[in-house]
């Protein structure tokens with residue numbers, strides 16, 4: 707487990723699959739993700755098996771929020787396409803339990819991934835892609851220390867319109883760890 711005060715990250719289990727499917731099939735969640743088609747349990751099982759065969763630092767981690775003595779799964783996060791020569795990786799996140807949106811959990815999960823990426827995996831640069839209409843996400847990432855570095859113009863088509871994709875990143879040298 708990787709711990710902060712209010713959240714922790716744990717390995718994803720096969721029994722999490724129905725929860726992931728529920729999150730991914732919620733149109734309000736999916737509109738911000740790089741997937742636009744409904745997801746079946748069988749497809750997600752196939753994805754899970756492929757994930758288990760991928761390098762372990764890229765395995766999906768479940769974000770859990772502390773609720774008294776219990777921990778409640780609220781989302782997931784992972785590094786993708788880690789490049790060990792250049793020491794960079796893309797990070798992805800989704801909080802599927804919508805009542806947990808805008809309560810600071812997203813920024814804390816990203817801060818924890820940065821700490822894990824820099825202090826454990828010895829990465830040099832962590833970046834992400836976010837749609838320009840995802841104002842909640844952009845703000846969460848700015849709070850976590852990500853800086854804006856570019857814009858892929860009209861890179862994604864959603865709801866009958868093209869949208870820009872923003873690139874944001876944190877370099878190890880500029881990363882500031884904090885207690886949270």
Ligand SMILES: CC(C)(COP(=O)(O)OP(=O)(O)OC[C@H]1O[C@@H](n2cnc3c(N)ncnc32)[C@H](O)[C@@H]1OP(=O)(O)O)[C@@H](O)C(=O)NCCC(=O)NCCS
Pocket residue numbers: 734735738739781799800801802806807808809810811812813814835836837840841842843844845846849
């Ligand atoms: C994006 C996501 C990870 C952010 O996590 P979160 O816990 O909701 O975000 P945080 O609470 O840390 O920060 C959000 C900030 O944006 C603000 N915000 C929310 N909606 C907003 C809006 N429409 N416009 C501007 N700011 C907004 C919140 O009030 C909060 O700021 P505050 O603390 O100053 O009040 C989460 O909302 C999520 O997973 N959403 C669905 C899937 C998704 O977007 N995944 C990421 C794809 S790149």
